[in-house]
Amino acid sequence: TKQEEVDWSALTNKIFSVITNWKQSGEELLDEEAEAADDCTPLPDDDEVVLAIKELLESRIKPMVQRDGGNIRYVGFEDGVVYLQLQGACSTCPSSTNTLKGGIERMMMHWIPEVEEVTEVNQEDADIMINKWAESGTFKY
DSSP: OOOTTSOHHHHHHHHHHHHHHHHHHTOOSSOTTOOOOOTTSOOTTOOHHHHHHHHHIIIIIHHHHHTTTEEEEEEEEETTEEEEEEEEHHHHOTTHHHIIIIIIIHHHHHHOTTOOEEEEOOHHHHHHHHHHHHHHTOOOO
């Protein structure tokens, strides 16, 4: 995402250079063997609450924020708290807190009684939490 204070003309040459270098390299644009990470794919160890959270995110919430150029990554669920990472336009949007608390949290709490709160985490915190849960065996991803 371009920062407001950066002029597009300052980025044009850099962007053009990256595209030109890629084109000359002959590399594929997409790695056909790489699978897209799907944070809402049901996993064998998911309990009913986590499955419900993932379903609500996938069917209702993600499409809503993706229309505005954003995305939401499911990080985990622990002690009544759903941890989400805002991505794309959502990560820099001034109304993202309102969307998270007033929209997403309310919807989650309405449809899934076990959800008591929805909290945003950044990439670094998300990685730390996922590693902690994986090591402790309380992984709720």
